[in-house]
Amino acid sequence: MSKIVKRTLDFFELFERTRRPLSLSGVARELDLPASSCHDVLRTLVEHGFVYQPGERGEYYPTQRLGLLAAEIARNDPFLLRVRTDLRDLSARHGRSCFLARIDGKTARYVLVVEAYGPWRYHIEEGAEVRHPHATSAGKALLGQLTPEVRAAVIAALPMPVLTPQTIQTREDLAADIEMSRARGWYLNKEESVRTAMTISVPLHWNAEDYILTMAGPGVSDDAEINAIAADLAAAARRLEAPR
Incomplete structure (x- = not known):
């Protein structure tokens, strides 16, 4: 030097x-x-x-x-370019689509979409709002980033339509799912919003803003495989949070 x-x-x-x-x-x-x-x-x-x-x-x-x-x-860091590169690698490695959503208060919108190659599609449009917080991993991750008081109020007023037989149907079960997911560091939607589909989400913090990384693909029954996907997604989030 x-x-x-x-x-x-x-x-x-x-x-x-x-x-x-x-x-x-x-x-x-x-x-x-x-x-x-x-x-x-x-x-x-x-x-x-x-x-x-x-x-x-x-x-x-x-x-x-x-x-x-x-x-x-920091405000002008090419963050999305770095995220796109990492999500392309994740998508190619796992054969799954990957999304980045930015949290804005009690809502979140997708700002980056990397679709997987192949016949299986879980289509999300950039700019779309994260929907069904009770039944999607990104929605659960959004709830998980709220303060306990705000989260309780949001859950109390949240519409909870039954989308599949696996959809969480009670507010008590949803609150318990969020607490468990916060403790382990990632959120799971196992055929709760779409039959045969699974999504996993992890929170990501960058430049005083909160984001959600999500991977979506066909359902998996093997817990070890689910844990491996979640660990890879969480590792990507930690890399992106680290100063460059």
Whole structure:
């Protein structure tokens, strides 16, 4: 790493660690560097608006400029491009369709759809709202991200049409299913919304927003296979959440 780049990063990490203004001599002492070297870096950071002197004692502290720049960079991160790549890999590996929905309060909408190749289709359109929270894994994941109080109120008012013989039919059973799913980290719809179809969903958090990753395909009776699919989907979510 360039010495200049490393030294600049050391400065910001020092302020993060100490969380207080520092004098030139204090910076030099903490970083074990000559005061002249520290002065050159601090002067440059002041000139570019990244550091200022908040009082009359000649001490230095970072401005909000670095945080604002970082936030703007994060807001424009090509997140959906990364998600599409991962979902294509998942779809090819499992032969199942994959979806990403963004949560907005008590609702969620699909923002990315990757359909599987082959004769089996579970069709979702981008922009469509997640429906039937009591009978779909994405809907259950949406309920699982609500606070307990809000979730209880939503479930109490939720229409619960019976879509298949496997559809959850009581609010008590739905609440129990959500709690169990939250504990294990993923949500299952096993022929509850469409006969012969299974979907698995996991929550994903990125840049202060909540999303739902879903994989859909034909039903599976083997619990070990279901667990393997869920684990692969959860691992993809954790990779996408990690800083790049």
